[in-house]
Amino acid sequence: MPTSINYDRRAFLKDTTIVGASFVAGGFIFGNKVPKVTFCGATQQVSGSCHLLETHYGDFLIDCGSFFPENESIPVDANTQFPLFNPKDIKAVFLTHAHIDHIGKLPLLYLKGFRGPVFCTDCTRDLAAAMYSIAGGSDNQELESSVVSTQSIMALLDLFVPVPYEQVRVYENITFRFTEAGHILGSAMAEIWVSGRKFIFSGDMGPDYAPLTRLPHQHDEADFVLVESTYGAAGKKEVDFRDFGRQIAKVINRGGDVLLPAFVLHKTQSLIFVIHQLKQEGIIPRKVPVICDSTSAQKINHVYNTYSSYFKRNVVYKSSTFNKDGLLELNTSKSFAFKKANQNPVIYISASGMLDHANAPKHLSEMAENEKNAVFIVGWQSPKSLGGKLLEPASKTNGLQLPVFNPKLQKVEMITKQINLEVSRWGPGFSSHATGQQILEWVSKFKRIGTVCVVHGEKPNCEALSGKLKGMGVDSVAPFFGQTIKAYHGSTRSSEPPMLKQDNSPVVAPSDK
Numbered sequence: 407m408p409t410s411i412n413y414d415r416r417a418f419l420k421d422t423t424i425v426g427a428s429f430v431a432g433g434f435i436f437g438n439k440v441p442k443v444t445f446c447g448a449t450q451q452v453s454g455s456c457h458l459l460e461t462h463y464g465d466f467l468i469d470c471g472s473f474f475p476e477n478e479s480i481p482v483d484a485n486t487q488f489p490l491f492n493p494k495d496i497k498a499v500f501l502t503h504a505h506i507d508h509i510g511k512l513p514l515l516y517l518k519g520f521r522g523p524v525f526c527t528d529c530t531r532d533l534a535a536a537m538y539s540i541a542g543g544s545d546n547q548e549l550e551s552s553v554v555s556t557q558s559i560m561a562l563l564d565l566f567v568p569v570p571y572e573q574v575r576v577y578e579n580i581t582f583r584f585t586e587a588g589h590i591l592g593s594a595m596a597e598i599w600v601s602g603r604k605f606i607f608s609g610d611m612g613p614d615y616a617p618l619t620r621l622p623h624q625h626d627e628a629d630f631v632l633v634e635s636t637y638g639a640a641g642k643k644e645v646d647f648r649d650f651g652r653q654i655a656k657v658i659n660r661g662g663d664v665l666l667p668a669f670v671l672h673k674t675q676s677l678i679f680v681i682h683q684l685k686q687e688g689i690i691p692r693k694v695p696v697i698c699d700s701t702s703a704q705k706i707n708h709v710y711n712t713y714s715s716y717f718k719r720n721v722v723y724k725s726s727t728f729n730k731d732g733l734l735e736l737n738t739s740k741s742f743a744f745k746k747a748n749q750n751p752v753i754y755i756s757a758s759g760m761l762d763h764a765n766a767p768k769h770l771s772e773m774a775e776n777e778k779n780a781v782f783i784v785g786w787q788s789p790k791s792l793g794g795k796l797l798e799p800a801s802k803t804n805g806l807q808l809p810v811f812n813p814k815l816q817k818v819e820m821i822t823k824q825i826n827l828e829v830s831r832w833g834p835g836f837s838s839h840a841t842g843q844q845i846l847e848w849v850s851k852f853k854r855i856g857t858v859c860v861v862h863g864e865k866p867n868c869e870a871l872s873g874k875l876k877g878m879g880v881d882s883v884a885p886f887f888g889q890t891i892k893a894y895h896g897s898t899r900s901s902e903p904p905m906l907k908q909d910n911s912p913v914v915a916p917s918d919k
């Protein structure tokens with residue numbers, strides 16, 4: 407293994423003007439500085455995806471996401487600083503998809519001087535614009551930790567350069583292409599060629615079965631690959647949407663309402679589509695109204711309508727079509743007025759994936775004491791969230807603090823409500839992430855693969871997946887925050903000492919964004 411030398415990375419890059427040098431220890435090979443990747447987020451935890459690719463031709467970022475502060479080991483200034491690079495030095499950003507943990511710090515990057523292009527698919531650009539506009543009046547937990555300045559958003563969006571899937575482009579001697587990642591609509595893997603090496607930044611990868619999205623693209627060679635590890639090395643997950651439909655029908659038939667907490671981006675649209683299909687099959691009664699009462703979610707529905715060509719084959723997604731089948735896109739006051747005027751059962755798709763925000767606490771408060779009602783949990787819940795507390799057995803015996811409007815005081819008060827409604831979990835089947843088993847199969851289909859870096863998973867999950875990859879004979883690492891890995895020709899080797907090491911403590915459950 408070549409020896410490493412410690413130096414200031416930015417100063418080194420500025421001095422890198424020699425062409426034709428061929429020594430390896432200092433970082434040159436075949437006339438070019440060896441490209442290297444520094445991990446600036448999503449290391450041994452799930453949020454803050456941001457990877458710095460340093461090349462002979464300049465510095466590039468792959469994703470620039472917010473950290474979720476639920477993980478106590480994340481520094482308090484994680485969403486307000488870039489400790490590992492100067493934003494002014496970044497020549498371009500490649501975005502894999504529009505989840506806030508992949509785009510949330512881009513406005514801050516702009517504010518701190520970044521002015522290069524932001525390459526992504528056209529759908530990701532429009533979803534990012536919607537997510538930033540939603541963040542202004544956030545009713546969504548996904549956006550809570552994002553750093554957004556509304557003044558800079560329009561200027562930032564002007565920097566976005568949409569690139570079609572599969573089209574090869576060149577920018578500043580960097581050749582790149584986006585291929586399908588199958589995670590949410592518009593999601594892509596960034597495939598980058600530079601200095602004779604090929605990198606694949608997979609971003610978040612979709613499952614092998616999803617209601618809406620296509621399968622992730624199968625690559626067959628790369629020198630350096632990043633993969634996610636949300637589910638660690640776990641195997642296949644069962645999906646039984648018909649059973650889900652039957653359980654919903656049971657609640658409806660006994661006269662109860664159904665509450666489905668769902669993040670506004672992708673989970674909401676997947677639920678709208680699945681419920682529509684189950685109505686078509688006669689599993690859920692067709693006449694039951696499905697209420698999407700978040701204007702934020704409706705913005706995302708609109709983008710999904712626009713890019714319907716990106717859905718998997720035979721999927722027709724048009725919320726206007728679903729309207730005919732009972733989908734009601736209402737605002738908050740109209741939603742509650744509708745229920746008051748129409749006492750029949752309804753299905754609410756709430757805008758808050760963990761029940762903490764938007765209409766979700768009020769819906770829960772109104773539904774909690776009636777045992778005919780039900781909450782179907784379709785995603786991971788932080789133990790600190792309202793959804794997490796609802797899942798604890800203690801909520802049945804002690805009740806939960808929920809908001810209740812006091813007409814005398816004309817204000818909302820927190821009151822302990824008895825939890826009599828039914829609560830059920832439908833987690834992994836609705837996830838938009840690949841299982842570990844699926845990622846292992848994806849890697850095993852490569853004809854040639856160099857180092858595989860495992861990111862975007864809690865520490866035990868990163869290590870489990872990385873361990874399995876090593877067991878397959880793959881050079882794999884679960885990098886820590888600030889670690890730099892050089893991409894030597896044909897295979898890659900860990901190089902420099904960390905600039906900042908962060909010891910993240912494990913969290914028990916995977917994220918499910």
Ligand SMILES: [Zn+2]
Nearest residue numbers: 505589610919
């Ligand atoms: Zn994602």
